[in-house]
Amino acid sequence: MEKCVIQGQNNHSWHSDALKKGQWKNIELEKDVSIKGEEEAEEEADHLFIQLEDEVMYSTGEEAKVKVFGKVYNIPRKQATYGDAGLTYTYSGVTRSACTWTPTLEYIRDAVTKTTGYTFNFVLINRYKDGQDHIGEHRDDEKELDPLCPIASVSLGAARDFIFRHRDTRGKQNCRHIEPVKMELAHGSLLLMNQPTNTYWYHSLPVRKKVLLPRINLTFRRIVQDNKK
DNA sequence: AACTTAACAGTTAC
DNA sequence: GGTAACTGTTAAGT
DSSP: OOOEEEEESSSOEEEHHHHHHTOOOOOOOOOOOOSSOHHHHHHHHHHHHHHHHHHOOOOOGGGGEEEETTEEEEOSSEEEEEESTTOEEEETTEEEEOBOOOHHHHHHHHHHHHHHSOOOSEEEEEEEOSTTOOEEEEOOOOTTBOTTSOEEEEEEESOEEEEEEEGGGSGGGOOSOOOOEEEEEOTTEEEEEOTTHHHHEEEEEOOOTTOOSOEEEEEEEOBOOOOOO
16 A cells, blocks of 8 residues: 655655545654765755756747646746657646756756656756746646656755645635645755645645745656557 | 646735 | 735636
């Protein structure tokens, strides 16, 4: 039975049973996932941030838009998609195609594989230039995502709040009392989101006016391309 | 054929 | 008096 739904680097880990009942339980305290010492890890994160700022090319035009509730918007952040040749990822009515891996992205991808034991063929990159940039509540429930592979979220740069809300507490069907789960995603941190997190829980990165520096987030995924249709 | 919505604006809560 | 936290959209895609 799959127990671990969310695994955060520092102290976030819960039973899915507890999740369904709305009783979050911390079942594990995981130490720094990095093999290196803290100081060294910090320096490496700094280095990776600088490298990515140089290497990553962000989407423009169609691929930088979403369609929500019948309208087209420019996304309130920058976004890029890298991965194995030919892979595409569609959300909010727009299909993104993978650019070829850069050396730094391959390095981070392999480091995450070493830490987690999972392999990934795609990464969605979101860059939030400051606290005004954000992403709204959503689930990563796209059909092309391999349900057996968690999504690995790597954070670099400014720390930002990250909020989970249970679907039964939103809008009209808010009959249940389940507290949102809030955490800070720090520079150099890794968050693993296993199933069925993305079935029951929406997540967002809300506006934080006091944050003045940029954050880069990389979500490594395993895509199973659907060639039919 | 229901069901959902990675966006925003507007309102309420603090 | 500001930020933060909820609500309601809306027509197209799944």
